[in-house]
Amino acid sequence: MLCAFALLGVHPVAAQAAPPAPLAQALDEGNTFVPLPPLRVLDTRNGTGTGGEVEPVTSGLQLDLSAALPASATAVVLNLTGTQPSASTYVRVSPVNYNVPEISSLNLVAGETRANQVSVAVPADRKIYLFNNAGSVHLLADVAGYYTTDSASRFTTTAPTRLVDTRSGAPVGTASTLDVDLSGVVPASATSVTFNLTGTEPTSPTYVTAFPSGTVRPSASNVNLVAGQTSPNLVTVALGADRKITLYNNSGSVHLIVDLAGYYASDRGHRYFPVSPVRALDTRSAPGGPAGPGQTKTVELATRIAPSAAAAVLNLTGAAPTSASFVTAYANGTPRPATSNLNLTAGRDTANSAVIALNGDARMALFNNSGTTDLVVDVAGFFATPPLCVSDCLYGWGGYNAGYGPTPSRRPWLSGITSVDAHTENVLALKSDGTAWSWGENQFGQLGAGGTDGRSTVPLRVAGLTGVTAVATGTWAGYALKSDGTVWSWGSNAAGQLGFGSSSGGSNVPVRVYGLSGVTAIAATHQTAYALKSDGTVWAWGSNVWNGRGDAVCPAGQVCPPATPLRVALPLPGTTKITAIATGGAETGFALRSDGTVWAWGRNWAGATGTGSPYGASVSPSQVVGVTGAVTIAGGDDVGYATTSDGKVWAWGDDYWGTLGTGGLCTEPEFCKSNVPVVVQGLTGPVAIDSGAGTTFAVKPDGSVWAWGRNGSSGSLGNGTSDPCGALPFTPACRASTPVRTSISGVRDVAAGLWAMYAVVPN
Known part of the structure; x- marks a missing residue:
């Protein structure tokens, strides 16, 4: 077998x-x-x-x-x-x-x-x-x-249009063909069409094949029928030179119905965006239950596809119908067309693909004609023309999956961006209207858009959030700080990183982190998250395998249920307070104290805390060695950074990819690290630093961006070069051990992740 x-x-x-x-x-x-x-x-x-x-x-x-x-x-x-x-x-x-x-x-x-x-x-x-x-x-x-x-044909949706219904005339006989002329409904530039083909009243078992007119009939089939059966199938087929298609019936006679859904053309239309197969509706488990006779269900697709999508590509399934029926799918808010997408037989589950034109709100309607039936909608992709950014734009480059190339380029879809954060396979962008948008992986609902599984390659709005002032990403969870000082989280909760009082039951929409108010900043790492409050204290929740919560405790007189934020045990003598927080590695936290000292705790792989502690140890909150007068801090994959008032940039931790920026080679991985700070060479006075996936970026006051560390075949440094990287020691094109200038300027914010590298450019 x-x-x-x-x-x-x-x-x-x-x-x-x-x-x-x-x-x-x-x-x-x-x-x-x-x-x-x-x-x-x-x-x-x-x-x-x-x-x-x-x-x-x-x-x-x-x-x-x-x-x-x-x-x-x-x-x-x-x-x-x-x-x-x-x-x-x-x-x-x-x-x-x-x-x-x-x-x-x-x-x-x-x-x-x-x-x-x-x-x-x-x-x-x-x-x-x-x-x-x-x-x-x-x-x-x-x-x-x-x-x-590559450059090819794009898709134009049409209102569901019935082109052929042989029931008003003669059926198609044995070994006979029927030509369908589309020259009156598609332009001369059309290359192919998509339509729903239904076979009904066949007199014997048969199959129907659709193919370009004027060509040899292929050894293929589109609809398979037994005597008396009605069955549809979505068909995409190239047009003949005369803009006709041919339908062939193999045996007996059969009536054929053709409902046009759209066409592809070389000079117009929308582009296609594949979606990892995801389920948008299943009435077997959704509120409201199955669709009754004459009932219409509204299906929300914005959890899966871009809100501005022109059409959705779906697989529709009718499950356990109680009687013969048909189901029609169409754009929400538009008149129901006189067409069908599913033909159902009592007691039998039936599936059919569909391309459904949308009405600008990423919603569709499903009408069931008779009896009751459960309805299932699986999204395969959508058609859209990405809106171009006009101001405060996002630029992207490099990355493992993005395919942006080694030179920063302006990305479509979002305008009015104020900040961006990236971690491994997920990205969060904050817009000036206080909304948050996410893209990347979604196996745990970490997009926060209301769906679980799959991935999105375009930004989806994080559901229900307004008034957002900051965003942060963990490996499988996202976080948002609102203007009222509350923190919200979504995604995986396997380590209690959602902070709502449980270590299970993740959420694909934002939930409020328990007990936090007066928060001014947030940060996140693998499965641990942090919040800085206006009183200068730091709170942590999530994983504590490597003491990522920093010996956190519940302050006297307060109630802190399990899996909710606890106060990190940072010493605050006199009137000192914490003024900034950052994260690095899988479970390493950093804090900048108002006296200019830097503190770290958690996992110390490769010396990532900078405290001089033994490599690989779990570290309680301790002072980073030798750094005073610090004004900014940052972290990355097992690496930390601080900028001091004299303009120097200090780094500690892993140097395998050159992220310490000292100019040193790495010939033996076990020696490419430092558990105490060293000075990054050739860089002074940056206002912001971000690091991830072995690549670090610094933004200078003039808006220029400097990068060091891993470049690789995707060109993560953003200077127009790339290198596949071979064995140690790496070439300078693979690994920049001191900062190099990228080809982008005028930058407000940067974010480094595995998915891609990003910068926000006001313009």
């Missing part, structure tokens, strides 16, 4: 495996479409796509698309067919076999043949995963086209 990867039981979340290859995607700029003649890339009945092995799929299958897709492909459009299932099952298609959410791409009952169009992001290696939940099933896949970072 075909079983290319192992899964635990039949739970619809894939087993943990090695982290996936990074997706080759264009992130915030979107992708264009290249149609292909229908091409069969998988047929387990004859060994196509399986290396010749002829066996049904019992659990999982990895499908290599590298022969069908170019290296620039970011997503693929497939027609997926399941046949001869031995049991009722569902099939899922995903770009990776790692933390895959509960989704389905195709629903089957024993013995049937059914197809569904699937749009799925593809990793850099162009291999995707197919998973069968129960029994065995033969799988077929036909490529209709792919999305790419």
